[in-house]
Amino acid sequence: MRGVLLFILLVLAPIASHAAAIHDAAKTGDVAAIAAALDAGADVDESDGQAxxxxxxxxxxxxxxxxxxxxxxxDVNAAPTPGLGPALMPALAKRRIDLINLLLERGANPNSQRNRENALHIAARSGCLDCVKALVEAGADVNAKTKDGKTPLHLAKFKGQREVADYLIAHGVILPTPAPIAKKLVAADVEKGRASFSRLCAYCHNAVPDEGANQGPTLWNVVGRDKASVAKRRYSDALLAWQGVWTYEDLNKFLLEPMLTTPGVYMEVPGAPDETERTNIIAYLRTLSDKPIPLP
Ligand code: HEC
Known part of the structure; x- marks a missing residue:
């Protein structure tokens, strides 16, 4: 017992105090105290339990x-707590471009992650154009997705960060375009489309003329309807900016992956990436009308 106490006093306590000293010094920015702690043997990457x-x-x-x-x-990329991520994250949160550049120049990973998102998602959402530029110039992936499928461009547009959105578009954003489905619609399975709709869409959209209090507008008569035109509904700028009526091919594009094909959209769901399923859903949407418009 006495041996254990002695061990704690002689061996563990000094380590703990080094750790505490260097963390306190780092928090207050006391350069001399940091140097002293390191000279006394503190581990430069020692975590205080979190950071x-x-x-x-x-x-x-x-x-x-x-x-x-x-x-x-x-280690500029050390991240003892995934929820905090590496040092790049607080630099972004504070929009401290000098610190961001320091870290990137010294090898910080521009695709660093915190929880479910990358550094560029955080910068794009906050609208810090200089931060976005620094990350992209250091090699950040402009098409990276968060765990729930959001790209930096989607987040920028969703938050109304126009300059950031324009910059991202000019620096390699890829907007996917699906192959046309016109010929495949004739052979589509409306019943399977109805089942997919129930599973993927019905909790947000009515399939009857009644608008209801749903998250999304009713899809009654949606084929051939002016986009973003249901009365009293607040649509996203992204959907309002897309001119014309809903054609089969526009629905095909929109539903492929809404946040990718229509960045900034309020419908933040995966859509129906599978072509057969998507075609079936669109064939079903066509039936939601007293007078379904002709197949192409
Ligand atoms: C989580 C709720 C939600 C789910 C699930 C959802 N949507 Fe939506 N949908 C919305 C919202 C919200 C909008 C309005 C989008 C905007 O303004 O950007 C919308 C818009 C639409 C529009 C454009 C309507 C118009 O008036 O122009 C279509 C078409 C559409 N959704 C089809 C679908 C289909 C098909 C599915 C299933 C594959 C689906 N949605 C799943 C919420 C949802």
Whole structure:
């Protein structure tokens, strides 16, 4: 028992105090204290249970402290807690372009993740154009998806960040276009389409003339209807900007993957990426009318 206590006092306590000292110093940006802690043997990447000294220095906005830690060998990509991610994340949250550039220049991964999203998703959503530029120039994937299928462009448009959206479009965003389905509609299975609709769409959309209080507009008469035209409904700018009536091919494109084909859309669902299923759904949508418009 006494041996254990002695062990704690002599061996563990100094380690714990080093850890505490370097974390306190990082939080306050005390460069001399960080250097002293490191000289006394503190581990530059030691976690305080959640974050590394570099993460804490960046979160505090302390440039000189962050630089010193990196020069003393801190791992810029260390992320002991997935929910916090690496030091790049607080730099983005604070929109500190000097810290963002420091980290990227010293090898921070521009595709770093926090939870279910990449650094670029965070920057695009917040509308920080300089942050987005720095990440893209360092090689961030402009088409990366969050775990629930959102791209940086979708998030930028959804939040009305126009400059960021334009920049992303000019820097490699790919908007998918499906193959035409006109010829396949004739052979589509309306009953299977109805079943898919029940499973994928009905919890947000009515299939009757009644609009109801659903999240999405009624899809009665949707084929051939002006886009985004149901009275008193607040549509996204993305859908309002798409001119014309809903043709079979426009529905085919929209439903492929709504957030990819129509970034900024309020319908944040995977849609129906499978061509056969999508064609069946569209054939079913055609029947939601007193006078279904002719097949192409
Ligand atoms: C989570 C709810 C939700 C689900 C599920 C959903 N939608 Fe939507 N849908 C919406 C919302 C909200 C809008 C309005 C979008 C906007 O304004 O950007 C919309 C819009 C539409 C439109 C355009 C309507 C118009 O008036 O122009 C069509 C077509 C559509 N959805 C079809 C579907 C189909 C088919 C499915 C199933 C594969 C589906 N939706 C699943 C919520 C949903």
């Amino acid at each position: 590394t000294p570099l993460y804490l220095a960046v979160r505090g906005g302390h440039f000189a402290a962050a630089k010193l830690l990196i020069e003393r060998g801190a």
